[in-house]
Amino acid sequence: MGIRRQLYEILKISDKKGSLSWQFDVFLITVILLNVLVTIIETVEDIYKQYRLFIDLFNWFSVIFFTIEYLLRVWTIVEVPRYRHPVLGRLKFMLSPLAIIDLMAFLPFYLPFLGFDLRFVRLLRIFRLFRVFRVAKYIKAIDAIRHVIRHKKEELLVSLVFVCFLLIISSCIIYYVEHDAQPDAFSSIPATMWWSIATLTTVGYGDVYPITPLGRFLGSIIAVLGVGLFAIPTGILASGFSEEISKKKSKSTVCPTCGQPVKEHTLKTPEANNSSN
């Protein structure tokens, strides 16, 4: 087995606890999570001032680590049959969404050397966060939510359409009613949508709210309707998620009479009863 094959085996996700590949996965996840932590706390000025050296060193270490890891991945990917071709296969891999996310995570750090504006580059550093999605590959439970969304796609779409309908209609109504009384808060329909979202999700910041009697009356009706309507996709997601995981728990035991998933193991089927006659 060549060195490329060995490296590929180490870089890919491993299930075998304790193996070298598994240890590398643990190290990679740790570096990613530490990166997220550093990205969060380096925005706190006091902390950044005090630990500047440590934070900068860690950032450079991460950039170099992710660069090497990326290059090795590109080099070894030809071990996968799908990316076999030495040039086209590697290009195909580099253009896959996850590889682009990986690239975006460290590329902005090299841009200043290429003469790019530093302020623009700082903004791009947010892409580092997307490395979190790499961690997602290691969490099997992510599949659960993906299944729920695929399973309940129809329900979610319909309820989203309703929510959009209500969002548009309520924004238009409140805009026409409140615009003259509060030309700043309700300056346009898209601006009024900010109020609608805050009301329909029941967040209610309180920065904008209707003040005319008619606006308040219609706003009340919208709030009541909206709370009910917004609860529909929420309820669907919650019940779907609950079903999904309970289904996983008892995958093969289904009541032979009504086909519903069975939780107890002491299942007595009618067949068994009849054959004992």
Place this chain on the structure above:
Amino acid sequence: MGIRRQLYEILKISDKKGSLSWQFDVFLITVILLNVLVTIIETVEDIYKQYRLFIDLFNWFSVIFFTIEYLLRVWTIVEVPRYRHPVLGRLKFMLSPLAIIDLMAFLPFYLPFLGFDLRFVRLLRIFRLFRVFRVAKYIKAIDAIRHVIRHKKEELLVSLVFVCFLLIISSCIIYYVEHDAQPDAFSSIPATMWWSIATLTTVGYGDVYPITPLGRFLGSIIAVLGVGLFAIPTGILASGFSEEISKKKSKSTVCPTCGQPVKEHTLKTPEANNSSN
């Protein structure tokens, strides 16, 4: 087949993908959705100033298009047995809610030519939005929510009665408790209802809230009770909606023992078991 018949066939909703009638439906929905989009963005002053010509042109195109479409619909509607009579049938159709909505969508644009006040006319343009309801006819899933509402009518009504009870009683109590401390915010019971709605739906804008200790104590109890009570219709809607769609998915497979909808196809009924004895 006369031209009227042909036109009627094109104008009515078609299921046959790719047919002329289906293409017309797609075009109509596109125009309606573009209208909604334009209605929303033309309220943003900067956009309107810049794209005034385009927006005005689109609005006039829409008005003319909907006018012609309306007139053609009135002309061809006699093809439907129910509206057969050339005068009474057409009148009957024109007085149907959906036809009135269609009429209201373009009529306000002609009013200024008849000497109507422009400001009043601008307000009427909101009716354009109701054309969205025409799109609803094309979305079959709208039936789902209609079924849920019809199916859960009783539950929803009862919980609405409770919500109204709580709304009235809480508004009265807080009005009598807070009116003297905040005569402006809680000026009357209907004004206090604005607080009640914001509290019971948990929107909580924060523009009005009790400040007296008794008001806060009673307000707390109302909030806790109200959140619970408001959740009832919400929960009913969510569960009803979920049931409705899952029922649709497995319409004919029902457990022969308990009549509940069955999800798996490997249903073994007791009959089958007995007959194999």
Place this chain on the structure above:
Amino acid sequence: MGIRRQLYEILKISDKKGSLSWQFDVFLITVILLNVLVTIIETVEDIYKQYRLFIDLFNWFSVIFFTIEYLLRVWTIVEVPRYRHPVLGRLKFMLSPLAIIDLMAFLPFYLPFLGFDLRFVRLLRIFRLFRVFRVAKYIKAIDAIRHVIRHKKEELLVSLVFVCFLLIISSCIIYYVEHDAQPDAFSSIPATMWWSIATLTTVGYGDVYPITPLGRFLGSIIAVLGVGLFAIPTGILASGFSEEISKKKSKSTVCPTCGQPVKEHTLKTPEANNSSN
């Protein structure tokens, strides 16, 4: 049948649509609901000024009507075996909660004649609202919620205990953390409870909120925990209510195999299958 018996029959709740007693019930409910409406709108100064005469006349009519109705009820109640005794039976009836509510509804109007302070009397007029509870007797669906509460008593109590626990502990923590930074907003633990209630119910008026980093950190944890915990009684109520009404719909049809309520009428029990063998 004496006049007292006849009057008693009219005054009591009737199921027979169209009968004199039923007509009286309809009239009584109308008067009560109109009273609620007048109580609400008479607090709007503009409306009260304009319709003062009408409102005052209606209030006096209501008071006289309810007085007569109350006296007649006390007179005729001896027709009920439980209240047979001419003196003790009537006293027992007069001390029943619903009779006291009825008395409180009109008594405050006579108090000014007895030299009571008018301002105090105005406050007492809120009791008029409690007449709404009389309407509750006519709504059979009220039983549904009473059943739910009785059925889910244990769950509701436990979750209420949890909510109280969280309310007390979170109020104490935030009080000790925020009191020094905001001595006015978080002046005492009972005052901090106002914040806790607004946060746990997710109303969030925004009149008080933690400002110290520690307060915000702990406040965030309380918010997340609280939202989850508060949702429990809410979910229990919603599901219980939904069960209750669906149970009512199919009272006697229960799956003989698993005892769950059955919705379809084409129930095929295993017995039927066996007997056809």
Place this chain on the structure above:
Amino acid sequence: MGIRRQLYEILKISDKKGSLSWQFDVFLITVILLNVLVTIIETVEDIYKQYRLFIDLFNWFSVIFFTIEYLLRVWTIVEVPRYRHPVLGRLKFMLSPLAIIDLMAFLPFYLPFLGFDLRFVRLLRIFRLFRVFRVAKYIKAIDAIRHVIRHKKEELLVSLVFVCFLLIISSCIIYYVEHDAQPDAFSSIPATMWWSIATLTTVGYGDVYPITPLGRFLGSIIAVLGVGLFAIPTGILASGFSEEISKKKSKSTVCPTCGQPVKEHTLKTPEANNSSN
């Protein structure tokens, strides 16, 4: 039976209503709940000033009572086989979490005599509240929630991971978008998390909110997504709790066919039907 044994029997939790041990439990719970009440109301300055003597006396009585109770518990604990050893057993008991909580409840009151700073000591008095957890041992229903959390551990963890993901990503995005417009409100990513928590839990205090169009647009999407995602653990908890208690109610009656809990007692199993053939 020695006095130590007798004392141990009194101090431990008793199920036998009316026994001396049971009476002691009732007294202990009363003292604890009164302590909680006093801890809450003594922070209200007016009440503390007026009832200072009574409150101080009660506090000292509680401290002495809890000290004696603690010492007696330590003395008698050797009656339990697990803590049999006179020195190590008692030390082991004293280091158990509940014993430490008990100690923390009265220890701070003795600290001023040992020269500790009074202000620091006052802060420690919050530990008195943790005595409430002692009451928890007496409420059997607490087991219900513990079961739910253990049973739904996987679901809750996964949804918590999602909530954290969304919290971090939304805070980072809004920080980068809003930081320049509102450097005070969105000073750092941890500070922005305060906005995220308020939005995702729909509390929405309204102290911080995005003001740039892009910030509002992204904030709207975060609000809608977050409300849905936050509802998942909530829904899981609510349904798990509901299941748990209904399972307890009908512990031994399970449908023999599908193993789901059975509510009705008129269960007719297929076996019974077959044997009657």
